[in-house]
Amino acid sequence: MTAVGGDRLTPRAGEIVAAARRILEREGESALTMRRLAAHLGMKAPSLYKHFSDKEAVEVELIAIAFEETAEAFEAAVAGGAQRPITALAGAYRAYARAHPHLYRLMTDRPLPRERLPEGLEARAAGPILQAMGAVASARAAWGMAHGLVMLELNDRFPPDADVDAAWEAGVAALESAKTTEHA
Amino acid sequence: MTAVGGDRLTPRAGEIVAAARRILEREGESALTMRRLAAHLGMKAPSLYKHFSDKEAVEVELIAIAFEETAEAFEAAVAGGAQRPITALAGAYRAYARAHPHLYRLMTDRPLPRERLPEGLEARAAGPILQAMGAVASARAAWGMAHGLVMLELNDRFPPDADVDAAWEAGVAALESAKTTEHA
DNA sequence: GTCTATAGTGGGATAGAC
DNA sequence: GTCTATCCCACTATAGAC
Numbered sequence: 001m002t003a004v005g006g007d008r009l010t011p012r013a014g015e016i017v018a019a020a021r022r023i024l025e026r027e028g029e030s031a032l033t034m035r036r037l038a039a040h041l042g043m044k045a046p047s048l049y050k051h052f053s054d055k056e057a058v059e060v061e062l063i064a065i066a067f068e069e070t071a072e073a074f075e076a077a078v079a080g081g082a083q084r085p086i087t088a089l090a091g092a093y094r095a096y097a098r099a100h101p102h103l104y105r106l107m108t109d110r111p112l113p114r115e116r117l118p119e120g121l122e123a124r125a126a127g128p129i130l131q132a133m134g135a136v137a138s139a140r141a142a143w144g145m146a147h148g149l150v151m152l153e154l155n156d157r158f159p160p161d162a163d164v165d166a167a168w169e170a171g172v173a174a175l176e177s178a179k180t181t182e183h184a
Numbered sequence: 185m186t187a188v189g190g191d192r193l194t195p196r197a198g199e200i201v202a203a204a205r206r207i208l209e210r211e212g213e214s215a216l217t218m219r220r221l222a223a224h225l226g227m228k229a230p231s232l233y234k235h236f237s238d239k240e241a242v243e244v245e246l247i248a249i250a251f252e253e254t255a256e257a258f259e260a261a262v263a264g265g266a267q268r269p270i271t272a273l274a275g276a277y278r279a280y281a282r283a284h285p286h287l288y289r290l291m292t293d294r295p296l297p298r299e300r301l302p303e304g305l306e307a308r309a310a311g312p313i314l315q316a317m318g319a320v321a322s323a324r325a326a327w328g329m330a331h332g333l334v335m336l337e338l339n340d341r342f343p344p345d346a347d348v349d350a351a352w353e354a355g356v357a358a359l360e361s362a363k364t365t366e367h368a
Numbered sequence: 369g370t371c372t373a374t375a376g377t378g379g380g381a382t383a384g385a386c
Numbered sequence: 387g388t389c390t391a392t393c394c395c396a397c398t399a400t401a402g403a404c
Contacts, residue, residue, distance in 0.1 A: 012371090034396065046398080047372055055396070111340035122343075140346065141333070141355030145325065148332025152324075156295035159306075162324065171325030174362030178354065217380060230382075231387055239381070 005061060008118070013051045016041060017061040024062060024102045059106060060116045066107040067121045070096055074128040085132040086179065090146060090172050097150040105154065108147060138178055145171050189245060192302070197235045200225060201245040208246060208286045243290060244300045250291040251305045254280055258312040269316040270363065274330060274356050281334040289338065292331060322362055329355050 003014030004021075019040045024032045034045040034055055052058050070093075077092035078085050097104040112122065126139070133139040149171060151157075153164055187198025188205070203224045208216045218229040218239055236242050254277075261276035262269050281288040296306065310323070317323040333355060335341075337348055 033394090035394090043371090044373060045396085046374090049397075050371070108335075108341060109339060135354070137347065137350035137354040138358070140336075140342065140348075140351035141329065141358060144333035144336055144351060144355060145329035146332065147336060148330065148334075149325070149328035150332075151335060152292075152328055152331060155293060157292060158324065163321065164324075166321035167324035167328060170319070170321040170362065171328060174322070174325060174358040177361040178358030218382080219380075228388065229380095230384095230389080233382070234387075 004065060008064070009061065010051070013061075016048065016051055017058060017065075020058050021062055021065065021103070024106065025100060028102050029105065056113075057116075060113050062103060063107050063113070064117055064121065066100065066103045067117070067125050069100075070107075071121070071125040071127075074125065078128050078132070084176075085128070086142070086175050087172050089128055089132055090142075090168060090175075093146045094150060094153075094168065097154065101154050104150065108151075132179075133175070134179055138175075141178070142175050145175065188249060192248070193245065194235070197245075200232065200235055201242060201249075204242050205246055205249065205287070208290065209284060212286050213289065240297075241300075244297050246287060247291050247297070248301055248305065250284065250287045251301070251309050253284075254291075255305070255309040255311075258309065262312050262316070268360075269312070270326070270359050271356050273312055273316055274326075274352060274359075277330045278334060278337075278352065281338065285338050288334065292335075316363075317359070318363055322359075325362070326359050329359065 003009075003011050004018050005014040009017065016037065020032060020037055023037060023040060034048055037058070038045040038048050048058075073092045073096050074089055077088040082088040114122065126143075129142055130136065130139040133142050149164070149168060158164060158167075186202050187193075187195050188202050189198040193201065200221065204216060204221055207221060207224060218232055221242070222229040222232050232242075257276045257280050258273055261272040266272040298306065310327075313326055314320065314323040317326050333348070333352060342348060342351075
């Protein structure tokens with residue numbers, strides 16, 4: 001098991017987080033139990049509590065990983081100066097959420113454990129959206145739309161015949177026009 | 185305990201749903217267990233299975249109630265022809281979600297159990313949004329934005345100092361301009 | 369000191385017999 | 387309606403092996 005966490009975690013803790021990620025991504029949140037996590041590592045559940053104070057501490061590490069990867073995806077989307085940064089960021093946002101649905105849910109389902117997360121990580125991930133939208137309020141509206149469309153898609157809430165691509169296109173168009181008319 | 189459910193449910197089943205709603209709204213989803221629900225009604229958990237096949241059947245009734253109430257709120261918001269129907273609907277959407285956060289979550293957290301819900305209920309709730317936005321794709325983008333902003337607010341995901349009102353205003357402005365430029 | 373295990377608490381959904 | 391029972395969960399107390 002490859003470890004993760006850099007100098008945030010001990011090597012053994014990094015291995016546990018890596019195993020937790022595999023379980024979460026493959027089998028979903030309900031499968032991520034301390035018992036099963038321990039079993040994947042050849043140990044018993046109580047032993048995990050020597051490495052993490054509680055289950056939430058494991059989840060916090062997964063959230064940190066998801067934030068790092070999201071920030072990287074955003075930075076790649078606008079690298080070199082995209083002509084349509086909003087479109088590029090929307091595409092990157094949706095693509096990451098669809099590629100890692102359970103990780104994405106974990107990242108957005110609950111209040112952010114800001115005090116347990118590396119400093120500046122949240123701001124780094126938000127930066128490209130803020131830059132593309134030009135104002136904090138518009139950036140939050142854009143985030144809201146992206147998050148809502150992603151969750152409705154992940155939760156299978158659209159009617160079976162719905163054209164989700166078209167909804168994203170209409171949403172991105174609205175955000176683009178909001179940006180240009182902002183100072184009118 | 186006042187019963188609900190009309191002719192969808194037996195009187196006793198209606199009482200159970202009404203109790204379930206009270207528990208859910210007051211104490212949240214994790215408090216809505218079959219044991220506690222039974223205790224509130226002076227019975228034991230296994231007895232509930234005489235009235236509902238499983239816990240999900242109880243939840244479906246709560247979802248149906250939330251849909252009815254949402255549809256009514258939308259209809260009231262645009263009754264008599266609001267000058268700014270998008271603004272009015274956004275306000276009604278956010279207000280309902282904030283007034284009934286646990287019910288709202290239940291309604292959107294999972295795939296819609298369409299086959300177990302009264303026919304036409306989903307379309308009735310969606311109607312005012314579709315009408316206000318003028319096109320299905322735009323209506324879904326608007327729904328996405330409203331849902332995303334609501335969930336981020338309910339999940340306490342915005343930074344503590346964030347101006348959520350301003351984000352809604354920026355979002356509604358974007359949707360308004362999307363509507364007017366739609367046929368350009 | 370660091371890793372592990374066993375055993376137990378208290379909660380949950382649910383099935384079956386009465 | 388009841389009861390008992392099965393199987394899941396997070397988590398804790400305790401203690402033994404290295």
